[in-house]
Amino acid sequence: MMSIRENLNKIKSTLPEKVTLVAVSKTKPVSDLMEAYHGGQRIFGENKIQEMVEKYEAMPKDIDWHMIGHVQSNKVKYMASFVRLIHGVDNFKLLKEINKQAKKNDRVIDCLLQIKIAEEDSKFGMSAADASKIIQSKEFSELKHVKIVGVMGMATFTDNQDQIKKEFRFLKYTFDELKKLITENFELQTISMGMSGDYELAIACGSNMIRVGSSIFGDRNYTN
DSSP: OOOHHHHHHHHHHHSOTTOEEEEEOTTOOHHHHHHHHHTTOOEEEESOHHHHHHHHHHSOTTOEEEEOSOOOGGGHHHHTTTOOEEEEEOSHHHHHHHHHHHHHTTOOEEEEEEBOOOSOTTSOOBOHHHHHHHHTSHHHHTOTTEEEEEEEOOOOSSSOHHHHHHHHHHHHHHHHHHTTOOBTTEEEEEEEOOOTTTHHHHHHTTOSEEEEOHHHHOSOOOOO
16 A cells, blocks of 8 residues: 555656645545645645634644635634635635635635536536626626636546546637636636546646545545
8 A cells, every 4th residue: 555645746746847636635635635745745625614724723834725615604714814726616605705715814715616517407607608698797896805726627537538628628718718817817827627536638738736535545544
């Protein structure tokens, strides 16, 4: 069995320079995260705000915490003081709430718009057209405490590589199209797509941020 640190180094050694690795640490104990931390990892992704807050409080303060799960508006306040990037912004109401809580903490919080690229109904996300509409709206321009820095998408859970590739390419195309829009609180740099099983394909399709959990920490622990 390879250690967490060995897994981490193995993945990092294969990544192009411009690709950011988010270590998906949900359900993992702080001891596992600390092993990755001592291996040089500083970006961790959690999908439950409460769990992320507990780990934030227990761990060193030079960590960038990414919220990668579906976000409930009423929970935003718990992470607004420290969260570095929120991946799954899939509606304007949520964006408004993030802005409100960021303002209370005198911060600007970076966000990714979650674009629906999968054919599955179960995946959250907005259409590319909706994203474009939001960015160009007057309401959005008034949000001074959020900044849209990129897009995120999750491909269909399937073995069909052609379908996954098509979905990833669509997200890259959406990114390129949205990037042409220029407003103050909007500067696209990040395309977050690709997980343990498909990140190499995602990178080939233009991803520069990948979310990897099981390949670093081993299989998820749902019992605790």
